[in-house]
Amino acid sequence: MLKNKRIGFIGGGAMAESLIRGILNANLVMPSQIRVNDISKERLDYLSGSFAIATASDMQQIVTDVDVLFLTVKPQVIAGVLDKIAPLVDKTMIVVSVAAGVTIATLQSKLKEVPIIRVMPNTPVAVGEGMAAMALGQFATKENSDPIAAVFASVGRVVTVSEDAMDAVTGLSGSGPAYAFVLIDALSDAGVRVGLSRQTSIMLAAQTLLGAAKMVLETNEHPAVLRDKVTSPGGTTIAGVHVLEQQGVRAALIDAVVAATNRSCEMGKK
Secondary structure: OOOOOOEEEEOOOHHHHHHHHHHHHOOOOOHHHEEEEOOOHHHHHHHHHHHOOEEEOOHHHHHOOOOEEEEOOOHHHHHHHHHHHHHHOOOOOEEEEOOOOOOHHHHHHHOOOOOEEEEEOOHHHHHOOEEEEEEEOOOOOHHHHHHHHHHHHOOEEEEEOOHHHHHHHHHHHHOHHHHHHHHHHHHHHHHHHOOOOHHHHHHHHHHHHHHHHHHHHHHOOOHHHHHHHHOOOOOHHHHHHHHHHHOOHHHHHHHHHHHHHHHHHHHHOO
């Protein structure tokens, strides 16, 4: 799908680096087909040295030389980027934005009739276990979106949603790694409390969450069914689950997602 395509990145930060690594590890394109722009020469030197890809300090130089353009910059600078690249982007280019809170309408207002795909990935793309949701603009087709889905599949999993679901995606999977880190930290504290070393507690907690998540994804069973399989009558697990329910952990997680979703809505209106 991307075999003969040239791919460009405006913004060479952690997200771009993760995507480049995934693309190359999955053999979607060759290093010679990738170009990156960033304001930091040090960053460009690092990316060039790490991946043997072409770099440029001039973003307009990147735009004129690619078929697929990823906007991997912070939301607060996207307006300036669009102003600079808009005259050079034609209708045959696919533009992919990962700028949180920046709507397709905002992008489309500058990039007339250009196929635009908005994506909300999360930080575990850095270790190849990310979750990304993508929404297609008015002029983006399945032919446009399939290769972009392949890119994000190279660093985890990807689903397609309507754009009006993006705030909910942000609240759940976008902010979700932070919730998981809080759980791991709390569980490791618990391990220390009952006599385990900190290092052992962190490993036990992190691997347990990783294994549980993998069971959900690979068995396709409902989490409640899997929970019941490990919860013996009168046993240790049900005693622990009972305390979680008493303390409102389930409700707290639901409220956290709702709060993050609402905040994403507020930020998108600014």
